[in-house]
Amino acid sequence: MSLIHEVNFTKEEIRQYGIALISGFIISVFLSFYLFLRRGYYDLYIVNKVFAGVSLMLLGTTFLIGPFSRLYSRFDSWVMYRKEIGIIAFFFALLHSLISFFFLPNKFPLTYFEKNILTFIFGLTAILVLIYLFILSFERVIKYLDRKRWWLVQNWGIRIAGLLVFLHVFIMKYPGWIKWYIQGGSSELARPYLPPASLVVSVFAFYVIVVRLSEFFGEKIARIIVMISFILLFFFLLITFLWGGLNMT
Secondary structure, eight states: OOOOBOSSOOHHHHHHHHHHHHHHHHHHHHHHHHHHHHHSOOSHHHHHHHHHHHHHHHHHHHHHHHHHHHHOGGGGGGGGGHHHHHHHHHHHHHHHHHHHHHTOTTTSOHHHHHHTHHHHHHHHHHHHHHHHHHHHTBHHHHTTSOHHHHHHHHHHHHHHHHHHHHHHHHHHHHHHHHHHHHHOSOTTSSSTTSOOHHHHHHHHHHHHHHHHHHGGGOHHHHHHHHHHHHHHHHHHHHHHHHHHHHHHO
16 A cells, blocks of 8 residues: 655545545544443543544555455445545554653553553554655655655555554553453443443454455455455454443343
8 A cells, every 4th residue: 555645636636535534534433432432531531542543443444445456346446545544544643642642641651651662662663664654655755766666665564554553452452351351341431331442443453454364365265254254243243242231230
C-alpha cells in the first residue's frame, strides 16, 4: 500500500479523502458509543482509546482491500481508497500517540512506559515508521528516489508498521482480556458484561492477518479460508458477548 500524498488535490482525490474521513468518523462514533456504554463516561482518556481503535481498524482495512480485490471482483473499486484510508489511519495513530505522551499524565506517567517498555517500543517504532513513510510519500521527495526502491520501502514499511501496531495492542491488552473472560469486567464499569473494545478491534485485526496469509495457498483455498474465518469471527464475537451476559447472572 502506498501512502502517497499530493500537494494539489484533484476533485477525485478530495472525494476519496472524503470517503476515508467518513469511514473514520463512522468507526469513531461506533467506538465512542460502545465505550461510553461500557464505562459510563466520556472524556479525553476515552477519546484516546477511540483514536487507537480507529487507527487499527482503518489500517486493517487497507490490508484487506488488496486480497479482497484479488479474490472478489466486486471489491475492485475499493483499491482507489486504500491510499487515503492509510493516511487517515496514520493521523489517528499520531493523535493517539501525542495524547498518550503529553495530555494524560495521570493515566500514562513515565513509570507506566517503563513497566510496559516492550509495548511502548512497538508503538513508538510503528509511529516512526509511519512518519517516515508519510515523508517519503510527498511527490517532491519521490522524484529524487528510485521508483522501484521507493515502492519496496512503502510496501514493506506499511506491513512492518501494521505488525508492530498489532503487537503493541495485543501484548498490552491480552492479560486484561483473559481476566475479563475469567472474572468479568471491573465493578467500576457501568456495563462490565460488555467485552473490552480493544478485544473486538483486535479480533478484526487477527482476521485481517488470516486473510492476508490465506493468499499463500492459492485463490481457491484462499476464498474458503476467508469465508470460514469470517464465520468463525462472527461466532467468536457472538459467544464473547453471550459469555459477558452469563457472567452477570
